[in-house]
Amino acid sequence: MSLSYVTLPPPAVPAPFRLRALSMENVDGLGAVYSEPEVARSLNFEVPLRPETIRQKLVGDLDAMRRGESFRWVLCLEEDATPLGYMCLFNWTPKDRRAELGYMVSRKLWGQGVMKSLLPVLLRFGFEQMGLHRLEAMVSVHNPASLRVLTRAGFQREGLLRGFTAAVTGDGFIDMHVLSLLQNAWRAAAK
């Protein structure tokens, strides 16, 4: 049987958190986190975020996960299933052993080292369970916290995609950093 969210359960993360596979049941709760203005702005969504915009995105994500193209998890507390964030390994190309990393946590958790504690678990899952050779990430030039999270974990900046995404504000285009971490470098650093 091929690897998918059905065959690989969500990895364990440090207390007080846990991950649950994305499901229809948590789409609305996750939408509430995406709707936090600073989260929405960081991810180039409109503010205020229309419930339909995020619902369509998450239903599309769920379909991609069910097709076996990604792993997508909702972050919550061990004792409380209310969504607090979203972690994904997506655009998975098994032939090239490559995938893209995505993450988001509720504004109320920012700056407390939450991503610092979760990222090693996501990297281990990608490189060991999925057998990835390359993990990549794209980060807006307006998102220094995310750039820091990735470079601190060993990702290398490879370049800049100029004018890559239309700003939802209608105010021009956003440049994106491209970063990657290769399995060998991760292994060497994880020893």
Ligand SMILES: CC(C)(COP(=O)(O)OP(=O)(O)OC[C@H]1O[C@@H](n2cnc3c(N)ncnc32)[C@H](O)[C@@H]1OP(=O)(O)O)[C@@H](O)C(=O)NCCC(=O)NCCS
């Ligand atoms: C990016 C995000 C996941 C970071 O999560 P977090 O749990 O707050 O991250 P951490 O606390 O582990 O680390 C944040 C790091 O960024 C640094 N940082 C925060 N704001 C910064 C800024 N404006 N400029 C530079 N560095 C900044 C912090 O100092 C910290 O680095 P340090 O530990 O070396 O001091 C969170 O801000 C988020 O969910 N943002 C909205 C969604 C998003 O942008 N996702 C990424 C899309 S690519």
